[in-house]
Amino acid sequence: MKAIVLHQYGTADDLQLTDLPEPKVGPGEVLVRVKAAGVNPVDWKLAAGRLDPVMEAAFPFIPGWDVAGVVERVGLDADDFAPGDEVYGYVRKDWAQMGTYAELVTANVRHLARKPRTLSWEQAAGVPLAGLTAYQSIERVGLTKDDTVLIHAAAGGVGSAAVQIAAALGARVIGTASERNHDYLRALGAEPVTYGEGLADRVRALAPDGMDAALDYVGGDAVDISLALLKDDKSRVASITDASAKEKGGHYVWVRPDSSDLTALTQLADEGRFTVHVDRALPLERAAEAWRLSESGRVRGKVVLTV
Known part of the structure; x- marks a missing residue:
């Protein structure tokens, strides 16, 4: 072969x-x-x-x-x-x-x-890898339809999967991306914000009451910004790039192969809610x-x- x-x-x-x-x-x-x-x-x-x-x-x-x-x-x-x-x-x-x-x-x-x-x-x-990473990190923070979630690097492979899964749950999604990807995020079901200096202020302008949960798919200072924006429960932050998330009360996620989780993504795709x-x-x-x-x-x- x-x-x-x-x-x-x-x-x-x-x-x-x-x-x-x-x-x-x-x-x-x-x-x-x-x-x-x-x-x-x-x-x-x-x-x-x-x-x-x-x-x-x-x-x-x-x-x-x-x-x-x-x-x-x-x-x-x-x-x-x-x-x-x-x-x-x-x-x-x-x-x-x-x-x-x-x-x-x-x-x-x-x-x-x-x-x-x-x-x-x-x-x-x-x-598989991106979709399962998104699915399992969303499960880890216990996202529900009543939540507002911040997704860092929302236009990437994992981020764009997470936006769609969160939106399918009925959550309000705010996602970070460069301006060239803002229309793309809107089409997926997210409210886009530009990453970089001043991010926390831009997020607060969209959601003055704060975030219920946050997902870090980029690293850097995303975990610290997320914790500062959370309403209360620090366990509702998950990162796939920053192991300090666990030390700070959140979750560090390393994706696991899982046929049942993948089947759930198949169902979302065939229902027209995930691509x-x-x-x-x-x-x-x-x-x-x-x-x-x-x-x-x-x-x-x-x-x-x-x-």
Whole structure:
């Protein structure tokens, strides 16, 4: 099979398209023929060795955790799916090696769900990691329809998913983004504010009574600003980038593969309440270009690879 690999920790410049043996399908796993693979910042951070303290990589290393594709073969005790089923998933294994930037990937059935009928392959590949991160962080802060929530980096992959999930719950959503993305946020169901100096004052002008909850998807001083804007309960702040959120009474969220959560996102998508904006879809052999786009920090929605 064709796959993108690294032979040691490195950068986009070190990615290579090569031929590898077809992966073996273990018990509880299925073999998925990849149609598209999502690109996430964690892919190039892991490849650079920046996650080495928490996750080991083995080489040759195929990056990627997001996949959308068709079940090719099922392993022992993997009757949840059958050959021909269209699926998608967050395929994070115990160590990083056999990722989704390939023509074929094995996945535990617990990490997969049926692909939304309303989403293209490219859109579906952009859902799992970002969508689950948004879904699980929203659950962590206990968001309800009566809440006003502040979402930092609301136009990015995770942020745009969170805006839609929060809006589907009936919450009032205020989201930070550059001005070029304000119309995009309005279309998703958020009231946009420009990030940067004076953010707290701009948020207070929109919601003088304060925030019920806040979600940090950007880092920097977002947690401290969020805590200053909360009405009272500091446990209703969650961050995916700033571990100090937990020390300050909130939550630090590291997304978990979860088939039931992914199925909930499938339902939202098929009800017309959740979608994915694909900023760029590139063929597998242009993975290095996809990483550079992701590293730029100026992606609206998702970058994906087509296979």
